[in-house]
Amino acid sequence: MLASVLTFWNHPVDHPTLKKEIYLAQLKGSLPMDLLLAAQNRGFKAHLYNGSIENLKSELKAGHPLIAFINRGFDFLPIGHFVVITGYDDTRQGLTLHSGLKKDRFITYQGFLGDWDKTKRSTLLILPPGHGKGPTHAGS
Numbered sequence: 001m002l003a004s005v006l007t008f009w010n011h012p013v014d015h016p017t018l019k020k021e022i023y024l025a026q027l028k029g030s031l032p033m034d035l036l037l038a039a040q041n042r043g044f045k046a047h048l049y050n051g052s053i054e055n056l057k058s059e060l061k062a063g064h065p066l067i068a069f070i071n072r073g074f075d076f077l078p079i080g081h082f083v084v085i086t087g088y089d090d091t092r093q094g095l096t097l098h099s100g101l102k103k104d105r106f107i108t109y110q111g112f113l114g115d116w117d118k119t120k121r122s123t124l125l126i127l128p129p130g131h132g133k134g135p136t137h138a139g140s
Contacts, residue, residue: 001067001082002035002126004098008065009128011042029080032069032122039126047134051123053109055135056095057088059125066125068097071118078118 002022003013021041022034032048039046051068059066066085073079086104087096094108116122125135 001084001098002038004084005065005067005126006039006042006044009044009126009131011044011128013042027080030082032067032082032124035067035082035124039124043129045127045129045131045134047125047127049123049125049135050121051135052121053113055123056085057090059135060085060088064125064127066123068112068116069119069122069124070112070115072115075118080119081115 003015003018006013018038022030022038024030024034036046036048051066056066056068068083068085070081070083071078072081081099084098085095086098088094089096089106092106092108093110094106095112097105097107097112099105123135127134
């Protein structure tokens, strides 16, 4: 997911190199902090915060894709997963996101919140140098 956002900002990365940097074998995945540090190591501004639907919409209006960390499992047996949020539709009450190899997947706000709430709405905003200060409206 980090590679997708970096590519969006015209900074494509070598996937094997990035995987070596952020993949934790014992977790069979990565932590949000790993993605944040990898982006910062490439000169990007990266902000990890607890977001809201309103914040997502505000960032998307500003042209900023976001990475959300969701839990597809349970509190006692988490299954962490990253998605890139690329759009929203208030008429349909949902978000457009990339999840794994699936692009432009639509999910309702309610369906998304079920998994996102389990991570305290963990959100990662990545901006290139000189592009904004940080989240336009964190939290709520």
